[in-house]
Amino acid sequence: xxxxxxxSELAHEPEADAQHGPTGIYKWLTSTDHKVIGKNYMYTSxxxxxxxxxxxxxxxxxxxxxxxxxxxQQMYNELFTIHGSMMLYLFAGPFAFGGFANFILPLQIGAPxxxxxxxxxxxxxxxxxxxxxxLMGFFVNGGAAAFxxxxxxxxxxxxxxxxxxxxxxxxxxxxxxxxGIFTAVNLVTTAFYLRAPGxxxxxxxxxxxxxxxxxxxxxxxxxxxxxxxxxxxxxxxxGTHFFTVAGGGSPVMWQxxxxxxxxxxxxxxxxxxxxxxxxxxxxxxxxxxxxxxxLVFATLAIAGLSxxxxxxxxxxxxxxxxxxxxxxxxxxxxxxxxxxFTWIGTLWGGNLQFRVPLLFALGFLVTFTMGGFSGVMLAxxxxxxxxxxTYFVVAHxxxxxxxxxxxxxxxxxxxxxxxLTGRMMREGLGKLQFWIAFIAFNMTFIPQYLAGLRGMPRRxxxxxxxxxxxxxxxxxxxxxxxxxxxxxxxxxxxxxxxRRPIPAGDNxxxxxxLEWATSSPPPHxxxxxxxxxxxxxxxxxxxxxxxxxxxxxxxGTPKKEVEPR
Amino acid sequence: xxxxxxxxxxxxGRSGRRLALVRPGWRIPLALGGAALALSACNVTDFGMHTGxxxxxxxxxxxxxxxxYMVIVVAVVTFGGLLYVLVxxxxxxxxxxxxxxxxxVKIEIIYTVIPAIIVGAIFFMSVSTENKxxxxxxxxxxxxxxxxxxxxxxFTYPNGVSxxxxxxxxxxxxLPEGETTKVKLVSKDVVHGFYIAAFDFSRYALPGxxxxxxxxxxxxxTFVGRCSQLCGLYHAxxxxxxxxxxxxxxxxxxxxxxxxxxx
Numbered sequence: 001x002x003x004x005x006x007x008s009e010l011a012h013e014p015e016a017d018a019q020h021g022p023t024g025i026y027k028w029l030t031s032t033d034h035k036v037i038g039k040n041y042m043y044t045s046x047x048x049x050x051x052x053x054x055x056x057x058x059x060x061x062x063x064x065x066x067x068x069x070x071x072x073q074q075m076y077n078e079l080f081t082i083h084g085s086m087m088l089y090l091f092a093g094p095f096a097f098g099g100f101a102n103f104i105l106p107l108q109i110g111a112p113x114x115x116x117x118x119x120x121x122x123x124x125x126x127x128x129x130x131x132x133x134x135l136m137g138f139f140v141n142g143g144a145a146a147f148x149x150x151x152x153x154x155x156x157x158x159x160x161x162x163x164x165x166x167x168x169x170x171x172x173x174x175x176x177x178x179x180g181i182f183t184a185v186n187l188v189t190t191a192f193y194l195r196a197p198g199x200x201x202x203x204x205x206x207x208x209x210x211x212x213x214x215x216x217x218x219x220x221x222x223x224x225x226x227x228x229x230x231x232x233x234x235x236x237x238x239g240t241h242f243f244t245v246a247g248g249g250s251p252v253m254w255q256x257x258x259x260x261x262x263x264x265x266x267x268x269x270x271x272x273x274x275x276x277x278x279x280x281x282x283x284x285x286x287x288x289x290x291x292x293x294x295l296v297f298a299t300l301a302i303a304g305l306s307x308x309x310x311x312x313x314x315x316x317x318x319x320x321x322x323x324x325x326x327x328x329x330x331x332x333x334x335x336x337x338x339x340x341f342t343w344i345g346t347l348w349g350g351n352l353q354f355r356v357p358l359l360f361a362l363g364f365l366v367t368f369t370m371g372g373f374s375g376v377m378l379a380x381x382x383x384x385x386x387x388x389x390t391y392f393v394v395a396h397x398x399x400x401x402x403x404x405x406x407x408x409x410x411x412x413x414x415x416x417x418x419x420l421t422g423r424m425m426r427e428g429l430g431k432l433q434f435w436i437a438f439i440a441f442n443m444t445f446i447p448q449y450l451a452g453l454r455g456m457p458r459r460x461x462x463x464x465x466x467x468x469x470x471x472x473x474x475x476x477x478x479x480x481x482x483x484x485x486x487x488x489x490x491x492x493x494x495x496x497x498x499r500r501p502i503p504a505g506d507n508x509x510x511x512x513x514l515e516w517a518t519s520s521p522p523p524h525x526x527x528x529x530x531x532x533x534x535x536x537x538x539x540x541x542x543x544x545x546x547x548x549x550x551x552x553x554x555x556g557t558p559k560k561e562v563e564p565r
Numbered sequence: 566x567x568x569x570x571x572x573x574x575x576x577x578g579r580s581g582r583r584l585a586l587v588r589p590g591w592r593i594p595l596a597l598g599g600a601a602l603a604l605s606a607c608n609v610t611d612f613g614m615h616t617g618x619x620x621x622x623x624x625x626x627x628x629x630x631x632x633x634y635m636v637i638v639v640a641v642v643t644f645g646g647l648l649y650v651l652v653x654x655x656x657x658x659x660x661x662x663x664x665x666x667x668x669x670v671k672i673e674i675i676y677t678v679i680p681a682i683i684v685g686a687i688f689f690m691s692v693s694t695e696n697k698x699x700x701x702x703x704x705x706x707x708x709x710x711x712x713x714x715x716x717x718x719x720f721t722y723p724n725g726v727s728x729x730x731x732x733x734x735x736x737x738x739x740l741p742e743g744e745t746t747k748v749k750l751v752s753k754d755v756v757h758g759f760y761i762a763a764f765d766f767s768r769y770a771l772p773g774x775x776x777x778x779x780x781x782x783x784x785x786x787t788f789v790g791r792c793s794q795l796c797g798l799y800h801a802x803x804x805x806x807x808x809x810x811x812x813x814x815x816x817x818x819x820x821x822x823x824x825x826x827x828x
Contacts (some may be wrong), residue, residue, distance in 0.1 A: 073798055148795045154772060155755040155797060160715075240709040245773035251756060285654075286661075291668045294677075316758065317769045318776040322699075323692050330684040330691075338673075338681040344647055345672065351663045352655045362651070369643060375638045376684065380691035382698050383623045383632065386614070386765035389793035391759050395637060453613040455762020460801035464789065547665050556666040 033115035033524060037124050038103030039420060042413075044124075045095035048131055052086035053484055055079045060444075060480040063473045066465050077146035078165075083148030088269065089176050090131045094407040097180070097218075100412055101187055101211045103420065107515035109207045110196025110533065112525045115189040119136065123182040130175030130494035137165040137172075144167035148459060150262070151232070153243030153254035158236040167236065170229050177226045180268075184218035194548035196514070198533030203295070205513045206289055209296050210275030213303045214268050220307060221264035229256040243487035252319050253525065259310035266308040269401060271299060273408035274339060277361045280411050281343050283509050285350025288549060291342045292536060298335035298342070303333045315384045322381040329379035333372070340369055355509070356430035361412035362502060363438045364404055370442075371399030374449065389459075391469075392452025395445045403441065410437075410490070418504030421497070422520040429493040437486035443479030447472040452499050484502065512537035614668050618784040618809065621698045628694045629765075635683065662796055698766075705747035706812075711738075713750070713757035713770035713792065716799040726822040730805070737806045738790070740782050741815035750776040755797035758793030761807055767793050782809040 022030060028040060059079055071079065106114055114120045128440040137144030142163025147156045151169075154160060191204065191212045232254070243245020243254045247425040282289045289295060305328055311320040312329040343365055352358065374396040377383050387393060410433075417425050435495040463469060472477075507516040516539045518527050531542040535549030552558055612633045617623035654663075710721040717730025720738045728736045740746055750759055752770035760767035763786075768776050792803035812820065 026572070073801065077798065078796070079799075096703040099737055146798075152795070153769075155795070160647075160755055160797060213572050250773065252774060272667075286663055288665060288667050290666070291673050294668070294673050316767050317771060317774075318778075319771075319774060322695055323688075326691055327688055331681075333684050334677060334680050335652050338677055340643065341676040344643075344650060345669075347647075347650045347654065349663055349666065350654050351661050352651065354655060362647075365647070366644070373640065376687065377629070377632045377636070380628065380629055380632070380687060380694075382691060382694040385698065385767055386622070386625045389760070390762075436585050450613045453615070455615065455760075455789070457758070457760065457791060457801075459795045462801050464804075468791065544662060545660055549665070549667075553669075555669065556664045 027557050029270070032113075032121045034102050034106050034117065034120060035420075035522060035526075037120050038099050038101075040124050041094050041102055041127070042099030042420075044128055044131070044227075045091045045099060047506075048086050048090040049095070050487065051135070052083050052091060054485065055083040056480060057484050059083065060477040062071070062461055064477045064543045065465075066135055066463050066470055068461065068475055071461070073461050074143060074146060075149075077459070078138070078144040080351045080459055080500050081145050081148050081267070082137065085134060085145075085173070086131075087174060087402065087405075088149060089267070090127075092269040092401060092409075093180060093265075094127055094176075095405065095409055096276065096412070097187075097211065097214055097268070098124065098183055100207075100416065101214075101272060101277065102183070104416060105187055105208050105211050106190060106514055107196065107419075107518065107522060107526055108135060108208045108513050109191060109194065109199050110514050110527060110530050111190060112527070114186050114372075115194055116186050119173035119182050123179045123186070125184070126175050130172045133168050133175060134172035137168045140164045140168065141462065151254075152258075153232065153251045154245070156232060156236075156254075157244060165234070170233050170236075174226055174229050175227070176224050180218050181222050181226075184215035188215040188219070191215075196530055196533060198538075199514075202293070203533060203536050206278035206292070206295055206299075207272075207275035207513075210271045210278070210538065213299050214271045217264045217268050217271070217303050217306065220540050221261045221268065224257060225261035225265075228254065228261065228285055231257075252314075252317060255314050255317065256310070259305075259313045262313065263310040264303075264306045266397075266401065267302055270404050272366070273404045273412075274299070276408045276412035276415070277343060277364055278339075279513065280357045280415050281346040282359040283415075283511050284355060284361075285347050286353070286355075286510070287346060288512075288537060288540075289342070290345035290348070294338055298338040301335040302332060302561065305335070309351045312379055312384070315381045326379055326381050329492075333379075336372060340365065340372070349444060351464035354424070355414075356427060357411045357415035357509070358432060359431060360435045361405050363434060363441075364407035364411060367399050367403030367407055367438075367441065370402075371444065372397055375400060386533075387452050389457055390452035391448040391458055392457045394458045395448035395452060398445050398448070403445075406437070406441070410434075415509065416515075417497075418508045419515055419522070420503075421519050422504050423497050423501040424504045425493050425497050429489055429496070433486050433489040433493065436489065437483055440479045440482030440486060443475050444483055446477075447476045447479075449475070451512060507539065507543075510540075511541040517542070521522045592783040615765050616762045616763045616787065618782055618788060619766065620781040620783055621779065622763075623783065624694050624697050625765045628690060631685070631690060635687070636664050639683070651747065654685055677730040700779065701777055702745045705779065706744035707750070709740075710749045710751070711759060712753055713759065713771070713796075713803075715755065715797050716792070716803040718803070718805045719789075720805075720821075722819060724819065726819060728822075730803075735782060735804045737787075737804060737808055739808050739810060739815060739818055740780065741812040742782050742785055742809050744815075745779050745781045747768055747785075748778055748780060750778070755796050756794050757796045757803070759790070759792040760793035763788035764807075769794060782807075785809050785811070 004427060028036060062070040062076060118306065143165050145166040147161055156166060191208055231242040235242050235244060239250040243249045243251050278289055309325060309329045311325040314320050315322060378396060414425055414430055451472040454467060454469050456463055456467055458468045504520050506519055517531050531538045537539055537549050541548035585781050586792040605726045614626055614629050617626040624673055708723050712719040718736050719727060719729040720736060721727045728738065750770050752772045753771060759770050766777055786809055788807045790805045790807050792800055
């Protein structure tokens with residue numbers, strides 16, 4: 001215990017940072033510090049979120065009326081392609097896996113930095129280059145890629161999608177793909193080799209666990225995507241015929257390759273956010289996570305199953321064994337259900353603090369569960385025949401993916417912002433942002449389920465009056481604009497916290513894990529000293545010795561004999 | 566965008582099939598509540614989906630209906646539980662430390678096993694419906710070849726009659742009611758999606774791969790069909806219509822088309 005108590009004085013030594021290398025813009029450009037790179041990732045991906053969100057606003061404006069004329073059909077196709085690509089490749093993944101994981105994971109396991117700091121910097125710069133490359137598509141002759149984020153062959157071949165825009169898209173995906181692979185190598189190595197003494201695997205916070213599992217999934221899935229992109233590029237420019245029928249290739253092979261990446265990708269995007277929520281529920285319930293090991297094994301089960309479900313995106317191709325993929329897809333509902341019940345179990349009997357991070361985490365829980373219900377339905381092949389490629393699917397994946405990334409993402413942002421900057425965000429504005437975003441987000445996507453059931457296909461800029469979906473689309477669009485507005489409240493909140501800072505202190509939320517054992521923001525080498533790690537919650541144990549985890553059994557009753565291990 | 570006014574099944578046959586789920590006295594208040602809930606698009610018992618104007622589609626619709634009943638039960642349990650927790654445990658003093666329970670193996674087993682049973686049930690229902698929907702009749706009354714291309718459709722009947730998209734006109738496919746039509750679906754260029762919302766059915770038209778499926782319309786009327794899989798610039802306008810007529814009318818139509826009207 002003495003080690004821990006000495007820490008607070010040492011950590012506040014004036015500007016330990018100042019002695020380490022450059023400052024200002026030069027620091028942001030050259031740093032290999034995981035905290036700086038993490039912030040770089042976070043702010044860059046939030047900028048991409050704003051750009052992709054603006055595209056969504058144009059898309060929704062176009063759909064307010066059956067024959068909208070806001071943009072041309074070509075521009076519309078480019079917009080939803082780049083909107084989807086940016087949200088998935090440039091926001092949802094990098095925000096959590098590049099941003100939060102980079103900043104938080106080494107702190108949570110008591111490490112001074114990532115295992116490969118320079119590789120980490122390379123990852124970020126590849127990501128930024130890739131993102132910029134994708135946006136460049138709008139400025140070239142023929143426009144950006146317009147074949148959807150799934151880029152189905154042979155629509156994505158040179159015959160049907162000529163011009164440099166699609167090539168820029170392919171190069172962008174390859175660059176961000178490598179960025180993801182390098183970050184995965186880095187994070188997994190860091191978690192395996194740089195844990196502080198006492199931090200066993202089963203004492204790692206759930207957030208760290210989820211990042212490790214995500215990293216492994218990335219190492220399985222991303223090389224497939226990169227290979228597929230290289231094949232696509234070769235088909236376009238080098239005269240190969242991987243995906244063209246005329247040369248003996250198979251368009252369905254593209255779908256197999258893409259979704260063999262694409263379905264693990266869904267969990268690569270979601271698991272980090274599940275990790276964020278799993279950190280927030282316990283802290284704001286003042287309880288340990290309920291069923292820690294069950295949660296870890298559920299995460300591993302999701303990862304394992306996710307590599308065997310890709311063809312549920314291909315039910316209507318008539319080329320896949322439906323019962324096999326239906327069975328595996330449906331099975332994923334079991335570990336996912338475990339997670340949901342674990343979170344409810346964590347809140348059960350707690351002392352709930354309805355601060356902004358908990359509100360956003362609850363928003364995630366509700367939205368994600370709704371999307372989960374429609375997901376289980378879509379796993380059934382016959383039902384998928386009826387709604388495949390309609391707005392039902394659009395509503396489903398926005399509720400599970402965008403709902404997860406935005407609500408759990410902002411939950412994490414509000415939760416760790418004090419650690420990132422040493423400042424607090426304004427609580428009132430945060431709550432206002434949450435309520436507007438939560439109501440507006442569901443107002444956007446619940447009508448889309450109904451539009452899909454009525455028969456509105458996705459990726460269409462115009463629809464028929466006789467489809468009876470005009471009113472649903474108008475409600476959806478108003479919801480989308482309000483969701484967009486809620487982000488402006490967040491920007492205002494950021495600006496206020498920048499101009500009139502409220503100091504956060506080391507541990508404003510009574511946090512449980514090691515990142516709260518250092519100063520806010522942490523010094524260059526993270527920790528001057530660590531509290532003893534005897535459980536999953538070292539900082540809680542230190543701050544609440546009478547309730548410390550190593551003194552109680554799993555059901556919360558005190559152990560007869562306390563032997564710190 | 567070209568003008569297109571179809572008589573959809575909303576007007577055609579909605580009143581024909583209504584499950585006796587709702588007592589007559591409750592219909593009006595429930596329908597009003599349902600209308601408010603479901604905005605403008607649906608009535609209560611179909612939960613917003615087309616009831617399926619083919620036997621295959623209707624099987625899919627029935628499956629959807631069962632799913633919705635299951636979702637309602639699961640949602641009440643899950644969200645009810647969550648709401649209870651938020652209300653019950655949301656009003657304590659700030660500094661109070663609650664009981665520090667880490668796990669409860671019994672409860673964890675329950676919330677693992679029950680979802681597993683539910684998805685098991687969904688699996689068996691799905692497979693049995695899928696077997697009906699995907700079944701191909703050995704002796705269909707009609708063999709129809711559908712060819713998708715950028716951005717139109719060609720419907721080729723056995724006697725050589727061929728209906729094809731031409732300029733401003735969307736093609737119309739004609740099917741006999743109550744008879745099984747075996748469809749051969751191909752694509753000339755990119756991947757398209759053959760989709761008829763009123764039939765609750767879609768299937769990809771793939772280049773280099775032929776798909777077969779059966780359609781057995783069980784309701785007269787004209788329905789919208791469209792391409793559901795993004796296929797390029799004019800994907801949204803790749804529409805067609807389906808007219809379901811009696812077998813006698815169908816035969817008359819087919820022989821009248823046979824006389825030199827092939828395109």
